[in-house]
Amino acid sequence: MERELKYIDMVEQPISMHPKKFALWLFMVTVVMIFAGLTSAYIVRQSEGNWLDYDLPNIFWLTTAIAVASSLTLHWAYYSAKKDNFVNLRVGMILTVLLGVAFLVGQWYSWVAMVDRQVFFVGNPSGSFLYVFTGLHAAHLISGVIFLIIVLISTFRLKVHSRAMVTMEMATTYWHFLGGLWIYLFMFLLLNH
Template sequence: MERELKYVDMEEQPISMHPKKFALWLFMVTVVMVFAGLTSAYIVRQSEGNWLDYELPAIFWLTSGIAVMSSLTLQWASYSARKDNFVNLKTGMVLTVLLGIAFLVGQWYSWVAMVDREVFFVGNPSGSFLYVFTGLHAVHLISGVIFLIIVLISTFRLKVHSRAMIPMEMATTYWHFLGGLWLYLFMFLLLNH
């Protein structure tokens, strides 16, 4: 008895992604391109001379630790949402929002430290770049904190759970991105200031 092999032409399934997630990824790619351009401009301008050497504010180490901790608490919240553990979800979200605000406050104090060292936005381009990097990142961070607060409110209304993860997944992706972006900027400045 012979078996006949048949070729079945299967229709290809398109790669699908939630439209809001896709928009978020496009936005993050744009942000990467902006910061890649800025860091490239920094290196080119630094090589031209007339560059002020200064010590980076020590608070950058603290804000970097806060960024890592906030990513961990948000990941814990996301995991808790998948398991419908609402107590841990709410706790993780509250901690993440507080850490996000603490990061912003830390960035403000880094500017205060730079002014105390007489490194200003206007004047030497090395200081200008530092203010542009941290200021532009802070603007994105403010949007991230607002996004986290929206998800936090949804969490307390029990709208984030294992069957409704899109807002949590988007907030987690964006927040991890912002944390990674900050760590990149901090390492870049450590190596190139």
């Protein structure tokens, strides 16, 4: 009898994940694959020559700081939700949305700076890659800001709290992913432009 109980205790529990979280992770894997392909294409194309050298816009440093700050404010909101601190949760979400919009505005100004430097989307492929990287990231960031706004509205309707964290967890995961993706792209461009 003791031996049977021992075997029962050793049975592993299956790993389970909320279906929406699983879909989000699949989506993020596809985004990683897209950017991995693009950065690989960048390196291959750069090695072929006819590559325009230019300085990256200084505003990229600011947008990187904004991305880090927005991850911090969202993480503060996340922990506030786990503690049912609704005031801090809402303040953290509002700050994160504002920082997300500020990042997008910064990306726009980086394009303005590139045009001022005579680096265009058409023409030399080095400029084209920069616009594709930043534009594709901005498109995903817009979806992230929309997701954050949906979660923010849910916080005012008291649908986000310690016992209902799925959307908050998903928003936090996706936003941190986008911040990490930006840091990867920025470092890649710093090392390879």
